[in-house]
Amino acid sequence: MVEHRTAAWHWSRDCGDGIVDPRDPRLVAVASVRGRECLLHWACAAAFRALAEAWHAAHPGSPLLLVTSGWRPHRWASREQYEAHLIQRYGSVAVGRVWLAYRSAHETGLALDLGSPPPMRPDRRWVETQRQSNVYRWMMEHAPDRGLRNFSPECWHWEMPLSREVWEATGPEG
Numbered sequence: 001m002v003e004h005r006t007a008a009w010h011w012s013r014d015c016g017d018g019i020v021d022p023r024d025p026r027l028v029a030v031a032s033v034r035g036r037e038c039l040l041h042w043a044c045a046a047a048f049r050a051l052a053e054a055w056h057a058a059h060p061g062s063p064l065l066l067v068t069s070g071w072r073p074h075r076w077a078s079r080e081q082y083e084a085h086l087i088q089r090y091g092s093v094a095v096g097r098v099w100l101a102y103r104s105a106h107e108t109g110l111a112l113d114l115g116s117p118p119p120m121r122p123d124r125r126w127v128e129t130q131r132q133s134n135v136y137r138w139m140m141e142h143a144p145d146r147g148l149r150n151f152s153p154e155c156w157h158w159e160m161p162l163s164r165e166v167w168e169a170t171g172p173e174g
Contacts, residue, residue, distance in 0.1 A: 068115025
């Protein structure tokens with residue numbers, strides 16, 4: 001198991017500016033609901049794969065635990081562009097920040113959004129249904145053992161805090 005920190009960890013401070021090129025050797029592919037692979041930091045990918053195997057073993061015949069989104073590039077040219085988008089989509093910057101970050105842990109490969117099994121999917125209209133689901137309750141019980149923690153407003157969003165040493169390593173051997 002990868003050693004990680006949970007107290008006082010913040011990816012933007014511990015992982016530099018958080019902008020990781022998709023060709024970065026620390027990013028590895030995992031299967032996704034879209035039929036193509038998503039990229040995750042190798043430590044996050046290893047934790048997710050272990051959880052997916054444990055889910056499948058505990059729930060034979062159930063749909064697989066799959067990612068709908070992993071690494072993605074920074075999407076805002078400026079803070080002003082970001083805030084204008086929040087106002088347009090959510091009505092205010094304060095409300096929008098709950099659902100959409102200026103700098104996202106996804107940019108580091110240390111965040112993933114679950115897309116399966118149902119009802120898990122990145123859709124805020126389904127939050128209450130997702131909170132009652134077997135997969136969410138199972139993830140809340142088992143994901144912390146693998147180093148993943150939930151971002152509470154989004155049932156589908158899981159992040160992996162890491163030490164700087166693990167963040168910088170290109171794999172389990174360094």
